[in-house]
Amino acid sequence: MLEGTATRLRRLRARENAGGGADSAVSDLYSEHRVGLTRLALLLTDDEASAQDVVQDAFLGLYTAWPRLRSQDRALAYLRSAVLNGSRSMLRRRRTARGYVQPHEPNARSAESLAMLDAGHREVVEALGRIGQRQREVLVLRYWADLSEGEIAVATGLSRGAVKSTASRGRVALHREMAVSS
Amino acid sequence: MSEVDPDDTAERLRAALTARVALMPTLPDPLPPPAGPGSGVRSLGDTDPRRVADYQLVGRLGAGGMGVVYLARSPGGRLVALKVVRSELRDDASFRRRFAREVAAARTVHGAFTAPVLDADVEADTPWLATAYVPGPSLAQWVDEHGPMRAAQGWVLGAGLAEALTAIQQAGLVHRDLKPSKRHPGGGRPTGHRLRHRAGARGRDHHRVRVRRRVAELHSAGTGPRR
Numbered sequence: 001m002l003e004g005t006a007t008r009l010r011r012l013r014a015r016e017n018a019g020g021g022a023d024s025a026v027s028d029l030y031s032e033h034r035v036g037l038t039r040l041a042l043l044l045t046d047d048e049a050s051a052q053d054v055v056q057d058a059f060l061g062l063y064t065a066w067p068r069l070r071s072q073d074r075a076l077a078y079l080r081s082a083v084l085n086g087s088r089s090m091l092r093r094r095r096t097a098r099g100y101v102q103p104h105e106p107n108a109r110s111a112e113s114l115a116m117l118d119a120g121h122r123e124v125v126e127a128l129g130r131i132g133q134r135q136r137e138v139l140v141l142r143y144w145a146d147l148s149e150g151e152i153a154v155a156t157g158l159s160r161g162a163v164k165s166t167a168s169r170g171r172v173a174l175h176r177e178m179a180v181s182s
Numbered sequence: 183m184s185e186v187d188p189d190d191t192a193e194r195l196r197a198a199l200t201a202r203v204a205l206m207p208t209l210p211d212p213l214p215p216p217a218g219p220g221s222g223v224r225s226l227g228d229t230d231p232r233r234v235a236d237y238q239l240v241g242r243l244g245a246g247g248m249g250v251v252y253l254a255r256s257p258g259g260r261l262v263a264l265k266v267v268r269s270e271l272r273d274d275a276s277f278r279r280r281f282a283r284e285v286a287a288a289r290t291v292h293g294a295f296t297a298p299v300l301d302a303d304v305e306a307d308t309p310w311l312a313t314a315y316v317p318g319p320s321l322a323q324w325v326d327e328h329g330p331m332r333a334a335q336g337w338v339l340g341a342g343l344a345e346a347l348t349a350i351q352q353a354g355l356v357h358r359d360l361k362p363s364k365r366h367p368g369g370g371r372p373t374g375h376r377l378r379h380r381a382g383a384r385g386r387d388h389h390r391v392r393v394r395r396r397v398a399e400l401h402s403a404g405t406g407p408r409r
Binding site for chain 1: 191192194195196197198199200201202203205206332334335338
């Protein structure tokens with residue numbers, strides 16, 4: 001009887017700790033990485049509302065997955081790949097909804113902010129919209145987020161070798177697209 | 183195929199992505215109250231109420247001749263700008279009529295470029311008005327912080343401002359208090375601008391537009407964006 005109560009108490013306390021840990025750790029991650037992750041999603045989806053949805057979903061997922069992760073490093077890796085996957089399915093849904101493949105369809109606001117970019121930068125950003133999704137993801141993670149090959153491999157689910165070759169093919173494709181448009 | 187120079191491509195990409203991100207909205211946080219320096223939200227003072235009707239006050243956005251504007255949260259957690267009339271004015275019958283007229287006028291303006299009226303009680307002991315909260319600095323704060331806008335940004339902003347004023351005019355109203363502190367580029371995004379609360383909006387037959395400072399003075403002259 002007494003032992004049963006003690007076990008129950010321990011279990012309750014453990015659950016409380018786990019819950020409290022998730023709460024504060026997820027809040028910390030949220031305040032630290034929300035903006036960066038949303039910008040990542042924005043670079044990939046080109047739509048502010050979609051980007052915010054993708055990031056909210058990633059954090060919701062993190063909350064449920066917390067007991068499995070239990071470390072800030074792994075949580076951040078989880079968030080990055082959740083944002084990549086979320087952005088990818090957002091783009092897929094957008095394409096399916098339109099019924100045809102449109103590699104790069106900036107919305108009105110994004111078109112406006114593109115108009116404010118210097119011509120040189122705009123050329124690069126537009127070319128980035130025309131290369132393959134994987135290549136775009138790897139290039140953004142590499143040259144904007146400054147992730148290492150290892151981190152990009154974890155986030156994308158590719159092997160290190162594949163990250164390296166995708167990045168290199170992506171640079172070639174980007175260069176080619178810029179040459180076409182100029 | 184042309185000569186490939188991966189290093190140059192990488193550097194150009196890095197620079198372009200940085201520039202692209204610099205133009206992105208500042209992404210106001212939907213959950214915790216946007217507070218702290220630069221947000222335009224100050225904390226509540228001892229004399230400020232903590233609740234008005236169903237709204238829980240979160241911070242102060244500003245004060246004017248008519249009352250104080252608070253950042254508040256609706257029961258559902260939505261952030262609103264809540265204008266609460268000064269206590270000295272609540273027994274002033276002519277002021278109450280004017281306030282009721284302003285609220286009625288504001289309700290008739292529809293448009294994506296003005297902050298819509300969400301709720302109001304002009305009959306309450308202390309009358310109040312809740313409009314959508316437009317996060318981010320006003321144009322005046324933005325210019326103080328970043329300096330003059332580039333010509334392209336100025337044109338985009340001017341076009342949006344013209345649309346907002348058209349929406350107000352079409353409702354048969356005159357803004358009467360347009361100034362850079364009332365223009366909200368909208369969370370750092372120079373295109374999502376809105377006009378925050380139209381103090382003293384009245385029928386256009388009564389008053390002429392009073393534009394205290396031309397928005398144009400705030401940015402350098404230039405040509406329109408190339409599109």
